Amino acid sequence: MAGTAATTAPTGTAPATGELIRFDGVTKRFGANTVLDSLDFTVDPGKHVTLIGPSGSGKTTILRLLMTLTRPDEGTITVDGQYLCHEEKNGGLVPAGEKHVREVRKNIGMVFQQFNLFPNMKVLRNITEAPVHVLGMSQDEADERARGLLDLVGLGDRCDAYPSQLSGGQQQRVAIARALAMRPKVLLLDEVTSALDPELVAGVLDVLRDIAHTTDITMLCVTHEMNFARDISDCVLMFDEGKVIESGHPDKIFTEPENERTRDFLSAVL
Numbered sequence: 001m002a003g004t005a006a007t008t009a010p011t012g013t014a015p016a017t018g019e020l021i022r023f024d025g026v027t028k029r030f031g032a033n034t035v036l037d038s039l040d041f042t043v044d045p046g047k048h049v050t051l052i053g054p055s056g057s058g059k060t061t062i063l064r065l066l067m068t069l070t071r072p073d074e075g076t077i078t079v080d081g082q083y084l085c086h087e088e089k090n091g092g093l094v095p096a097g098e099k100h101v102r103e104v105r106k107n108i109g110m111v112f113q114q115f116n117l118f119p120n121m122k123v124l125r126n127i128t129e130a131p132v133h134v135l136g137m138s139q140d141e142a143d144e145r146a147r148g149l150l151d152l153v154g155l156g157d158r159c160d161a162y163p164s165q166l167s168g169g170q171q172q173r174v175a176i177a178r179a180l181a182m183r184p185k186v187l188l189l190d191e192v193t194s195a196l197d198p199e200l201v202a203g204v205l206d207v208l209r210d211i212a213h214t215t216d217i218t219m220l221c222v223t224h225e226m227n228f229a230r231d232i233s234d235c236v237l238m239f240d241e242g243k244v245i246e247s248g249h250p251d252k253i254f255t256e257p258e259n260e261r262t263r264d265f266l267s268a269v270l
């Protein structure tokens with residue numbers, strides 16, 4: 001298989017398969033470092049999939065590929081039946097056109113380790129900015145939805161605060177509301193509690209548990225919070241050196257892991 005081709009696909013509808021996310025033979029290298037090694041996995045609509053594994057095993061890179069913050073060297077990535085990039089039979093990698101990628105990305109919300117709120121905007125405006133400017137929602141509708149989402153994350157009374165007036169946990173809950181405001185089909189969560197003081201972690205995880213249990217949103221989650229992973233996941237993928245070395249229902253992965261490296265990892269983190 002070859003590297004990036006010069007051509008750009010103007011559109012990119014994939015054959016209908018039913019999965020919301022599909023990785024086929026995705027390889028990502030940074031120099032000589034193969035971070036993802038011909039990776040295949042799928043996520044069905046409404047499912048919650050958690051990626052676990054040692055630091056540096058490629059988990060965040062998967063989320064960044066879905067956000068098109070980075071591109072693969074090989075392979076095909078499909079979101080909701082639309083290509084983000086597509087490897088042709090001759091081995092060339094065809095990235096989807098920019099306009100198409102923007103459309104595909106409207107289906108994806110991401111919450112980062114660092115909350116990345118706009119510091120100069122009040123909480124409500126942090127949430128309404130993208131729905132108004134990207135989705136073309138009216139300000140009134142966006143405000144109303146944002147208030148509902150702030151209630152959902154337990155911050156209905158902080159609409160007029162600036163991010164700096166909130167705790168880290170509260171800021172992260174605003175970031176979750178902001179991601180949901182775009183009505184994404186899939187929510188990507190990248191170690192969303194790792195930058196928080198320990199006493200603030202539970203509040204954020206409770207909000208995410210609530211969202212997982214009461215909405216039909218699909219979640220792809222990188223976390224070191226194993227109890228949380230166990231509570232919300234339909235499937236856990238254990239990564240090591242850019243490959244899925246074991247996958248399955250959390251009851252199985254956390255109680256009877258088959259792979260020795262999974263056992264070693266879990267005994268170190270549990």
Ligand code: ADP
Pocket residue numbers: 030033035053054055056057058059060061062222
């Ligand atoms: P994980 O999320 O499992 O900790 P990552 O996906 O963040 O792993 O990183 C996987 C590997 O890719 C690591 O070795 C990391 O150093 C490397 N890597 C990630 N981003 C870059 C980059 N922009 N440039 C070079 N190497 C990178």
